Amino acid sequence: MKELFVILLSTILINNYMLARIMGTCPFIGVSNQFDTAMGMAAAVVFVMSLAAAVTWMVQYYLLVPLGLGFLQTVSFILVIAALVQLIEMIILKMSPTLYRALGIYLPLITTNCAVLGVAVINVRDGYNFIEAVISGTGGGIGFSLVLIAMAALREKLNTAPIAKSFQGFPLALIITAQMAMAFLGFSGFNLEKLFGL
Helix, strand or coil, X not given: CHHHHHHHHHHHHHCXXXXXXXXXXXXXXXXXXXXXXXXXXXXHHHHHHHHHHHHHHHHHHHHHCCCCCHHHHHHHHHHHHHHHHHHHHHHHHHHCHHHHHHHHHHCHHHCCCHHHHHHHHHHHHCCCCHHHHHHHHHHHHHHHHHHHHHHHHHHHHHCCCXXXXXXXXXXXXXXXXXXXXXXXXXXXXXXXXXXCCC
16 A cells, blocks of 8 residues: 555656656646636646556556557557546536637547557556556656646746746746645655655
């Protein structure tokens, strides 16, 4: 149980997919303009990452490895992620057409979000079992969402601040992202295994 908590906490804070691994930058910068849109994207990313981690683990160990098709890993994982994103799109369109329109092109971009694919590949690379893979996917989604929501809150607050024109928009988003990455770098000094006596 402690090992699962270590995996969860490390994927949220220490090995954050956006700030430590620099994965998923496109939807992160694109959707973090408004808080409401960021919340919707955050929920979608957590759901897709968690489900993708589970399904891709099963595809890897119940289909690709037994059939000797390991070379199809990336293609298989992308197909699984694309199918999950289509499912999310249909659910959001049915439940909240306003959110669907607000997310726009960034919702289908979850398909090509390298953070989602990164979770699946890293789970296999690190040899996680099924439960560990799901926890890693969920933690990755929560970590990405945490940073996305914080970024959206900061950008909304800074919209009313007197900022030089040359720094408005994308340049300011990159500066904030860099500062958040430096702040999260402080978590890398934690030895979670020693902290929890593993």
